[in-house]
Amino acid sequence: MAHYTLVMGNKNYSSWSMRPWLVLRHFGIAFSEQLIPLFEPGYDAAIRAVSPSGKVPLLVDGDLQVWDSLAICEYLAERHPGLWPRDPAARAIARSVSAEMHSSFLALRMNFQCNIRRRTPRAPTPEVQADINRIVALWTDCRARFGDDGPYLFGAFSIADAMYAPVCFRFQTWGVQLSGAAGVYMATMLATPALQDLARDAIAEPYRIGKYESD
Numbered sequence: 001m002a003h004y005t006l007v008m009g010n011k012n013y014s015s016w017s018m019r020p021w022l023v024l025r026h027f028g029i030a031f032s033e034q035l036i037p038l039f040e041p042g043y044d045a046a047i048r049a050v051s052p053s054g055k056v057p058l059l060v061d062g063d064l065q066v067w068d069s070l071a072i073c074e075y076l077a078e079r080h081p082g083l084w085p086r087d088p089a090a091r092a093i094a095r096s097v098s099a100e101m102h103s104s105f106l107a108l109r110m111n112f113q114c115n116i117r118r119r120t121p122r123a124p125t126p127e128v129q130a131d132i133n134r135i136v137a138l139w140t141d142c143r144a145r146f147g148d149d150g151p152y153l154f155g156a157f158s159i160a161d162a163m164y165a166p167v168c169f170r171f172q173t174w175g176v177q178l179s180g181a182a183g184v185y186m187a188t189m190l191a192t193p194a195l196q197d198l199a200r201d202a203i204a205e206p207y208r209i210g211k212y213e214s215d
């Protein structure tokens, strides 16, 4: 049986690490975690010693190293059933929204950093609001078209939800209030056991990254 190790950054701050961690945890796939606290002395050398890209997350499966959050999720989906929606059209859109998350929303990511512990309501800039608007439209559309069989974007929890989990934490941190289907979806996500487990671990972490705490 596969035994995976997920090399990851802080649960509180590392939004990219969070995604495969949630997939592994939600689907009950056995794994160990190796946490490298970001911006602690020597962290970059510690990451480069194990990760070809010099970044986390990294999945180690025996001799194989798989890096980049979405590639890790795809690797897991090839080995474990049910990580993507079964219907081909739903699966195609799930991949589209996951790829969009992976390549877009720079204003949101730069201005509303991932800091699960923090609660600082803040007015979005126009650029951040545009990202929020697109995410709300995307969540609303997925729920309306594909959400009949469960409360997540494609009904049952899938990789697409894991890709958007950091957005739910960012909205919670920075006080983004949503109504309608998008608001219900966000509340469902934050109440999901895997996200609650992650948040609990994040809150207990002793590390603090000054630049994410002070602005």
Ligand SMILES: N[C@@H](CCC(=O)N[C@@H](CS)C(=O)NCC(=O)O)C(=O)O
Pocket: 009, 013, 014, 015, 016, 017, 038, 044, 047, 054, 055, 056, 057, 067, 068, 069, 070
């Ligand atoms: N596209 C990559 C992004 C990975 C990434 O930027 N990871 C950050 C932590 S969240 C990192 O390793 N930062 C350390 C550094 O750049 O020194 C992915 O999806 O995994």
